[in-house]
Amino acid sequence: MYTIRKKQPLNPTVTKMVIDAPFVAKRAKAGQFIILRVNENGERIPLTIEDSDPEKGTVSIVYQIVGGTTMKLNALNEGDSLHDFVGPLGKPSVIDGNKKVCVIGGGVGCAIAYPTAKAFAKAGADVTTIVGFRNKDLVILQDEFKSVSNHYYLTSDDGTAGEKGLVTNKLEDLIAAGEHFDEVVAIGPIIMMKFVCLATKKYDIPTVVSMNPIMIDGTGMCGCCRLMVDGKMKFACVDGPDFDGHLVDFDEAMSRNRAYMDFEKKARDEACNLLNKEVA
Template identity: 80%
Template sequence: MYKILKKEALNPTVTRMVIEAPFVAKRAKAGQFIILRVREQGERLPLTIADSNPEKGTVTIIFQVVGETTMLLNALNEGDCLKDFAGPLGKPSVIDGNKKVCIIGGGVGCAIAYPTAKAFHEAGADVTTIVGFRNKDLVILEEEFKKVSDAYYLMSDDGSVGEKGLVTNKLEDLITGGEKFDEVVAIGPIVMMKFVSLTTKKYNIPTTVSMNPVMIDGTGMCGGCRLKVGDEIKFACVDGPDFDGHLVDFDQAMARNTAYKSFEAHKRDEACHLLNKEVE
């Protein structure tokens, strides 16, 4: 059993938990994820590792309360235990310290962007971070990002915090203003990653995106995270979750994700079968 050591609400819909999981903590790297189950008959839930401490044997997860399983998870308190907590899974992010890198996070995707920014910072890279939220009430991890960033920019849709505008607005302002990024890493809603990739493609800047948002069961068996990446078919949970943003077919990913989520839970296996046939 995996004990919850700390629970904290980051905003009205996002919770951070620190889990006692020494074997996972010992091997965890930026970009990887775990699969948990709240109870014996519960569904498998893949969540990106937001942080880890090998010395203390702890792993931090951050999740948005949006469905039955995340509601059950959020109902647990410090001292309670999870049934399963398997990982680390997925391929680690490729971290190069000899770089000037721009990390872009959108909404709850900032929970995934943070460990990547931290890993680049610890490797000696020059890190610029751009994060975007709908409004001030949804901002998370501001102080954590500032500690690992050489430059930090906070954007909001309504202008209630930071600068008003989209993360792509700030990215393009920085590029046209003379910033030379060796790589851009975008993590957040699929549509945000799409437009970040379109922006960087104009300037020929290598771009990595995390396709974690399309993952369903985290094993590749449901097919919900099946992607077109260039001329190949990939699975976010097995082959990623990081991919070249200039090669990912974001429109196809958004269509599959929307169609899958529209099915009731008991019909999702059928949905995956039909969606998989469409891209064969």
Template identity: 50%
Template structure:
């Protein structure tokens, strides 16, 4: 059993938990994820690691309530436990695996949308700890939905919050902030975009035009998380990849987002039935 040490509501429908998982905390790297299960018959839920404390043996996860299982998960409190907490899964972020001297010469832009700010955070923190200042754009619908703002400010070189409704920071989508930074003369060697698929798609369309190589972190439906079931397959260029073992990061300019979004829609009806059951 994996004990929840802290459970906090960060924003509407968005929750943070610190979970005691020493083995995962010892081995994980930014970019990797875990699959959690609340009980024996529970759904396997993939969640990107938002932070880790190797000494305390804890992992921080951030999740949004999107379906029946995550709604149930949001009711868990400090002191409750997860039945399974499997990880670290997937490959570490491509950038943290790069040669440090090469990395230090690069101008890097991170873009997080909505709950995507959570997986962006450990990468930006890792960069900061290794003496690399990066630019960070975080977008949300409103100011109240902006996640981990203080934490992000503490580790980002430059931090650019954006809100769709213009209540805070740059008024508009993350893509218009990228355009503005480009117009100001910023030239990036690489962009990392993490968030809803539709956001990653439009960031990639723009960065392709601006000729900025872009890494995205894909979050398709996952079942086993070990490359066996095929649930998380997606087209990257001419190849079929499994997000759980080949990713979750891929070259954003090669990902077939339309197909990936269509696959995600397939599960909506099934999810609706599960939600009704939860309300019974």
């Protein structure tokens, strides 16, 4: 069993948990993920490893409460245990310290962007981070990003946190001001990653994206994480989750993602009804 050592709400819909998982902690690298089950009859869900501590034997995960399983997960508290916690899975991010890199995170995708920025910083790279949220109430991991960044920029759609605008606006501003990046790493909503890639393609900046947002079961069996990369079928959980952003067919990925939204809503509604019955 995998004991929950710490549970920390980051905003109204996003929670961080620190889990006892020594074997995973020893091998975990930036960009990889785990698959967990809340209980014996629960579904498998993949979650990116937000951080790990090999000495303490712990692994941190950050999740958004969006469906039935994440609601059940969030009902657990410190001292409770998860039934399964398997990993690390997926290919680690390629980290090169001899670079000036810009790591861009959007929304809950910042939980994936943070360990990547941290790994680049540890390798000696010059790290600029740009993070974006809808408003100030949804901002997460601000101190963590600042601790691993040479330059940190916060943006929000409504201007209530940091600069008003999108992460792509800030990226274009920095490039226009003379900043040069050897690589851009973008992690967040599919539409955000698409427009980051459109921007970087104009300047011929190599760009890596994490397709973690389209993963459902983490094994490829569900088919949701299929995507076209350079005209070839790939699976985000098996072949990635990191890909060359300039080769990804984002429109096809968004179409597939939308097809599962009704399923997620149904699962969330059913979980709400079940929890209400249990409380009653």
